[in-house]
Amino acid sequence: MKRFFSLLGVFGLQLILSTSHAATWTFAVAGDDRTDVRATQVDPTGIHTEILAKLMQSVSAAKPAFLLFTGDLVYGDNMRIPQKIAEQFAEWKKLTASNAPGLTILPVRGNHETNGDPEGVAWLQAFEPGMTSNNVSYFPGQKGFSYSYIAPDHPETAVIAVDQYNPAALHKVDLKGLEASLKELKAKGVKNIFVFAHEEAFTAGCHPDADNMAAHPTDRDKFLELLREYGCEYFFVGHDHFYDWMEIKNWRWPSDYALNQIVAGTAGAPFYPDKTYFGGHDGYELVRLDHRQNTYGYLLVTVNDAPKADEKAVSVKFMPLVL
Numbered sequence: 001m002k003r004f005f006s007l008l009g010v011f012g013l014q015l016i017l018s019t020s021h022a023a024t025w026t027f028a029v030a031g032d033d034r035t036d037v038r039a040t041q042v043d044p045t046g047i048h049t050e051i052l053a054k055l056m057q058s059v060s061a062a063k064p065a066f067l068l069f070t071g072d073l074v075y076g077d078n079m080r081i082p083q084k085i086a087e088q089f090a091e092w093k094k095l096t097a098s099n100a101p102g103l104t105i106l107p108v109r110g111n112h113e114t115n116g117d118p119e120g121v122a123w124l125q126a127f128e129p130g131m132t133s134n135n136v137s138y139f140p141g142q143k144g145f146s147y148s149y150i151a152p153d154h155p156e157t158a159v160i161a162v163d164q165y166n167p168a169a170l171h172k173v174d175l176k177g178l179e180a181s182l183k184e185l186k187a188k189g190v191k192n193i194f195v196f197a198h199e200e201a202f203t204a205g206c207h208p209d210a211d212n213m214a215a216h217p218t219d220r221d222k223f224l225e226l227l228r229e230y231g232c233e234y235f236f237v238g239h240d241h242f243y244d245w246m247e248i249k250n251w252r253w254p255s256d257y258a259l260n261q262i263v264a265g266t267a268g269a270p271f272y273p274d275k276t277y278f279g280g281h282d283g284y285e286l287v288r289l290d291h292r293q294n295t296y297g298y299l300l301v302t303v304n305d306a307p308k309a310d311e312k313a314v315s316v317k318f319m320p321l322v323l
């Protein structure tokens with residue numbers, strides 16, 4: 001009888017373990033794998049192929065539900081690169097598919113995607129069919145550029161990709177489209193909304209204010225207010241080739257709310273120096289929670305669909321690439 005109860009205990013424990021495991025799942029975030037045109041040997045594909053291949057293998061082994069790609073997939077047209085941007089995109093798709101077979105990848109444009117393709121014609125041809133087949137919801141008039149996506153098996157989690165390279169509105173996002181998307185997701189009962197783009201909201205250590213969303217502070221602040229209003233706690237970006245975690249707070253915001261801007265432009269592009277948080281902060285309080293130089297890697301986001309009182313719904317970890 002005693003043995004029966006102890007066996008029951010083991011089964012019970014297994015049941016608890018498997019249930020809690022089922023509630024927790026992951027997705028990955030990576031960006032910036034362009035080649036270095038100043039190197040002696042420039043990769044003809046516009047991609048740092050060696051690192052991107054290894055990174056994709058590593059991401060694939062972690063079995064995430066999907067991968068967000070935060071831009072600068074390729075270098076784009078350049079005197080030192082024989083392939084044109086459309087061919088570079090084809091190489092990128094081939095390389096990612098062969099090193100991470102079957103992985104759902106949700107990309108957004110970076111500034112390098114406009115080198116030779118300012119209107120996004122080659123971009124749409126390469127990536128819009130894949131996005132559409134993943135059932136994303138496009139912002140009005142933004143097919144292939146800005147969209148939301150709900151993970152098929154996790155209806156309470158959504159991601160939103162915001163394009164920043166409309167030729168008439170560089171460094172800006174479509175605020176109207178974003179607000180409509182946030183509203184729609186909330187109406188559907190989505191609890192966790194993650195936003196991703198290429199450029200930072202605030203200078204994170206390298207690209208100056210003129211070269212990120214801080215170029216237009218009023219629009220940038222409206223963007224931040226929208227994220228706060230809809231309870232988004234994470235904004236994933238690339239652009240700077242290092243890993244940086246910035247906590248953003250404001251005296252106007254509830255004291256228990258903070259927005260996390262996490263940069264991980266570490267998928268193979270040449271590393272950048274760190275000049276810390278220079279530039280205008282427009283009254284926002286910016287605190288560096290974590291930072292890493294000269295390390296390739298990606299972010300692994302763990303989502304808990306049924307967190308208990310003492311558990312976090314979301315956690316984010318930088319996963320360095322072991323070479």
Ligand SMILES: [Fe+2]
Pocket residue numbers: 072110111112198238239240
């Ligand atoms: Fe960039």
